[in-house]
Amino acid sequence: MNQAKSGSGAGAGAGQDNPSRLIDARIDELGDWRGEMLARIRSLVKEADPDVVEEWKWRGVPVWSHAGMICTGETYKKIVKVTFAKGASLDDPAGLFNSSLEGNTRRAIDFHEGDSIDDKAFTALVRAAAELNMS
Secondary structure, three states, X not given: OOOOOOOXXXXXXXXXXXXXXXXXXXHHHHOOHHHHHHHHHHHHHHHHOOOOEEEEXXXXXXXXXXXXXXXXXXXXXXXXXXXXXXXXXXXXXXXXXXXXXOOOOOEEEEEEOOOOOOHHHHHHHHHHHHHHHHO
């Protein structure tokens, strides 16, 4: 499945680098808990939606899409932030969303060092986001 397509921003002039390779490189360059967390998030997104398309946008943000953006995986000094583009429209029975709660559209999950991911709840959220995009 080679559905990855280029996004705008960093990497646009990087020749043959595709988004999946750029995300691999980001995970490797982080080299700490943030890289491990981003790799785990990526794995869960792909598990939840095998048809997901990886993109690289806004000068270096991994984006996962299916019929529209599902979520982003931003890395900062002290957090890994997963922002769901239409998160405000998703049911979150496990209460994963803990950031960007005041907006009308997006919702985010901030992961800190030592945090774990509720795999079942996270993959359900990704599936719901993909289904919302396809509806």
